[in-house]
Amino acid sequence: MLRGIPSTMGDTHPLNMTTLLRHAADVYPTTEIVHRRIDGAWDRTDYAAMFRRVSRLAHALDSLGIEPGATVGVLDWNHLRHLELYFGVPAVAAVMLQLNLRLAPADLVYVVEHSKAQWIFVDESLLPVAEELADKVDVAGWVVMTDKPSSEVTTSLPNVRFYEDLLAEQPEEYDFQFIEETSAAYAGYTTGTTGRPKGVYYSHRSMYLHTMGLIAALKIDYLDCVMPVTPMFHAVSWGFPQAAVGAAAKIVLPGRFTADDIGSVAEAIVDEGVTVANGAPSLFAPILEYIRTLPQAPDLSGTRLVSGSTEPPLSLMKGFHDLTGANVIHGYGASETSPLVTYNWRIKPELAELSDDEKWDLKRSQGLPIVGAELAVLDPAGGVLPRDGKSVGEIIIRGPWVTTSYHDLADNDERFHDGWWRSGDVGVIMPSGYIKLTDRLKDVIKSGGEWISSIDMENAIMGHPKVLEAAVIGVPDPKFQERPVAYVVPRSGEEVTKDDVYEVLRERFAKWQLPDQVIIVEELPRTSVGKLDKKLLRANWSE
Amino acid sequence: MLRGIPSTMGDTHPLNMTTLLRHAADVYPTTEIVHRRIDGAWDRTDYAAMFRRVSRLAHALDSLGIEPGATVGVLDWNHLRHLELYFGVPAVAAVMLQLNLRLAPADLVYVVEHSKAQWIFVDESLLPVAEELADKVDVAGWVVMTDKPSSEVTTSLPNVRFYEDLLAEQPEEYDFQFIEETSAAYAGYTTGTTGRPKGVYYSHRSMYLHTMGLIAALKIDYLDCVMPVTPMFHAVSWGFPQAAVGAAAKIVLPGRFTADDIGSVAEAIVDEGVTVANGAPSLFAPILEYIRTLPQAPDLSGTRLVSGSTEPPLSLMKGFHDLTGANVIHGYGASETSPLVTYNWRIKPELAELSDDEKWDLKRSQGLPIVGAELAVLDPAGGVLPRDGKSVGEIIIRGPWVTTSYHDLADNDERFHDGWWRSGDVGVIMPSGYIKLTDRLKDVIKSGGEWISSIDMENAIMGHPKVLEAAVIGVPDPKFQERPVAYVVPRSGEEVTKDDVYEVLRERFAKWQLPDQVIIVEELPRTSVGKLDKKLLRANWSE
Secondary structure, X not given: OEOOOEOOEOOOOOXXXXXXXXXXXXXXXXXXXXXXXXXXXXXXXXXXXXXHHHHHXXXXXXXXXXXXXXXXXXXXXEOHHHHHHHHHHXXXXXXXXXXXXXXXXHHHHHHHHHHOOOEEEEEHHHHHHHHHHHOOOOOOEXXXXXXXXXXXXXXXXXXXXXXXXXXXXXXXXXXXXXXXXXEEEEEEEEOOOOOOOEEXXXXXXXXXXXXXXXXXXHOOOOOOEEEEOOOOOOHHHHHHHHHXXXXXXXXXXXXXXXXXXXXXXHHHHHHOOOOEXXXXXXXXXXXXXXXXXXXXXXXXXXXEEEEOOOOOOHHHHHHHHHHXXXXXXXXXXXHHHOOEEEEEOOOOHHHOOOOHHHHHHHHOOXXXXXXXXXXXXXXXXXXXXXXXXXXXXXXXXEOOOXXXXXXXXXXXXXXXXXXXXXXXXXXXXXXXXXXXXXXXXXXXXXXXXXXXXXXXXXXXXXXXXXXXXXXXXXXXXXXXXXXXXXXXXXXXXXXXXXXXXXXXXXXXXXXXXXXXEEEXXXXXXXXXXXXXXXXXXXXXXXX | OEOOOEOOEOOOOOOOHHHHHHHHHHHOOOOEEEEXXXXXXXXXXXXXXXXXXXXXXXXXXXXXXOOOOOEEEEEOOEOHHHHHHHHHHHHOOOEXXXXXXXXXXXXXXXXXXHHOOOEEEEEHHHHHHHHHHHOOOOOOEEEEEOOOOHHHOOOOOOOXXXXXXXXXXXXXXXXXXXXXXXXXXXXXXXXOOOOOOEEEEEEHHHHHHHHHHHHHHHOOOOOOEEEEOOOOOOHHHHHHHHHHHHOOOEEEEOEOOOHHHHHHHHHHHHHOOOOEEEEOHHHHHHHHHHHHOOOOOOOOOOOEEEEOOOOOOHHHHHHHHHHHOOEEEEEEEOHHHOOEEEEEOOOOHHHOOOOHHHHHHHHOXXXXXXXXXXXXXXXXXXOEOOOOOOOOEEEEEEOOOOEOOOOOOOOOHHXXXXXXXXXXXXXXXXXXXXXXXXXEHHHOEEEOOEEEOHHHXXXXXXXXXXXXXXXXXXXXXXXXXEEEEEEEEEOOOOOOOHHHHXXXXXXXXXXXXXXXXXXXXXXXXXXXXXXXXXXXXXXXXOO
């Protein structure tokens, strides 16, 4: 690294999460934060009030003996107190540890112990999860978050304090200090395919720069209304809470919800005028289905729905577009990348001459890198491949919000390459700059010396109007090494035959690429974070 | 400053100017850069080609012996080669020194010597300026930038090289290294009211963060077309070249122009579809006048004209709005703040109930802070005043793109306060977060123990349809300490009387505040950077 002469600028002025919140509270004090309580009712506050509560929270953290560098676990849905912890814990130079309540109990125990979490904050609705953990982990104590008087809550947790009681006894002004910007602000553990969860620790700096990248890419400002739909206990809700506060947007927090009561989330999107939200197709699909049931479709033409986790189906993107005008924007990233590194919003003007179908097809891709995040394609020998739309390899990523190690884990070299993080995703970069994933490294079907893209095949099958979902896996084959097998879920009330599936596939795939078997099923297995569990499918097939 | 535990993120991945250019060249290779040549003709290139030329330039800088930390002076208008130097010089960890060609010759000599500039790059059209400097400064050599064959250029400069010849002999790939981000990338010298120019050195980090702030505030992206109208030799053209490249927008560089041939700039705004431009009222006013002469007014409804240097007159803002739909956005800052720290684009939604007149009045203010830049109001005793819209004091500013010292200058404590830069501007912060300057500290008229705002009075006078410009100064008075005197310039072809001026002033000002004299003049004196020269007015009045 080269070094020039010093500048005269405030180069030691640190990038801090607290700066974002103070900006919102100072400049946009009356901007609303709408939030759903534990009982499902909606409530409203504003940035000035939130800043006072975060100030009380900082005092409360001090009173619990939480020092700079300490780790504070949180078990909560997308509630207001969770947002307060997003800012209050980093504000005292402590680390907010996201406890993914969908992890297996043994993994949760591992995460608490590996991270050396000192206190755990738990939402009343999640007391059973906490109580199951309590006798297996060694923490200083538990803080219960509830809307009820604390006397009405019974729990077997040891050394319990109550969030609202702690805050009530504190003053509402706090002398926030600057924090050295490479200090960890958040921690999350990723669920890999093998081994224990691995800790990714986000610094104030990395999250601040990710926030600016998000705000710039999605053009979020004080005229927007942001709803973080993605769980706040997973991948820092993709940094959307921080981006919302950094942009001083109105915020709508949907609290706890399931696919069954998605209606209240959909209603809030319409009623509160949400213009930016994040989620996965598994969440957006039922929201779209709900909107279809409304007597009149809402106008969401300014709304950007950032869809991650997997390529959004064309039916989802077109469905939102045609019905509401909302733009489903595929975003790509991983816990290791904060997560957003690409987005696919408006087609580049130089591609204006593409047909509508080609544009929709391009919208399915992972899109364009956010400035600051660099992506490249690596061949198996470790060379960088050309950006020609043809050279397929593993996507590698680097930048100020990309991890370069895992927390307290010695043996992780295989995930890094010369300062780049290896995503494990296989794809190409087009000459126009668009990233297109074809598969996970482990999901590529290697048949007779050629690769078959399971994602392409799944999308083709899902193009059938009667198909809700599809998964294609590679199964061992003595002659060809691997052969594709397709699992297909029909839409509710529809019937799909194997011939229907072969018919749509023959339009796009060579004969040798067609799946050896098509299996019609009622649903597909999912991992704890809602992704298709192809590992389980493969395991079950080989039984 | 508190310190927590380390993160796992790429916190040593530096914020570099080169990252912005590489992103544009990799992801948006065919996006156009339209630029005016020295002879006034327009030419076109793109980011991929510019990246190749910057790579050649980096080799050329190496070949000249320019090492990390060296300083390279540039004397140029808003030409393509200047943009190349904006990225090429920082890319080798050297400092690009802006030589403000409007400085007095003795000040230019001081700047070159104080900064220890090694080589100076000079546009052919500015050879006379360079030649006057040459025998007074000690530099290694001069690089002449011309569109002609070098054999056709004659100059008395010693040790001359030619830019295009240097580049022609270099390969078009360069192995760009990371640069420690607090290294200085740019330097500019501010022209204060007293003493020598003072050096402000911008780091890669500070300019990168300013760039992200600009992109976020103005929502610039690859669908935009940015024209840096503000000279690139002054205040880094307000960081607009960097923001344009960071956002991978189409760029239009207007080259060299004066108020007399502003027509070609105005035509390019219309013809190339410029959506973002910067400038001062002194530049935008003649552009508007030119557009008024067109047979049909262009539709510039998506265009953001960022106007700095002074409050834009209502007539300018309304004129652009009514005629073209363009939004004149007042931006505030100084060389010491990179410069932009506030902007005034769309009125906050909570203020929707204001009348149209009130909204226009609010649009005249400096607007809202860009996230990351913090502003406060300081009372004379050094206390921070409330954000109540009433407490008047000096505006102080801090943030990662705000200077905390001047280059190699010992005695500058008076300009800093506890980590904040003292702007010398007097104003208030409203409860709604808007910053409103009332005066420069030195321009406040102190009459009989009260303050009279010269800016308010100037704006009131300029509200008269026949008035082009006005300046109000305080002149010594034995009884009241100071009294206001107004200088008024009528619009071309119009006649304005003193009574006309008193009539508009009586609507807004108390009798004791009215100026003692109103003087009708043909034009007002300006400083080298185009600001009203009130110092000269005061000096002339007291003669």
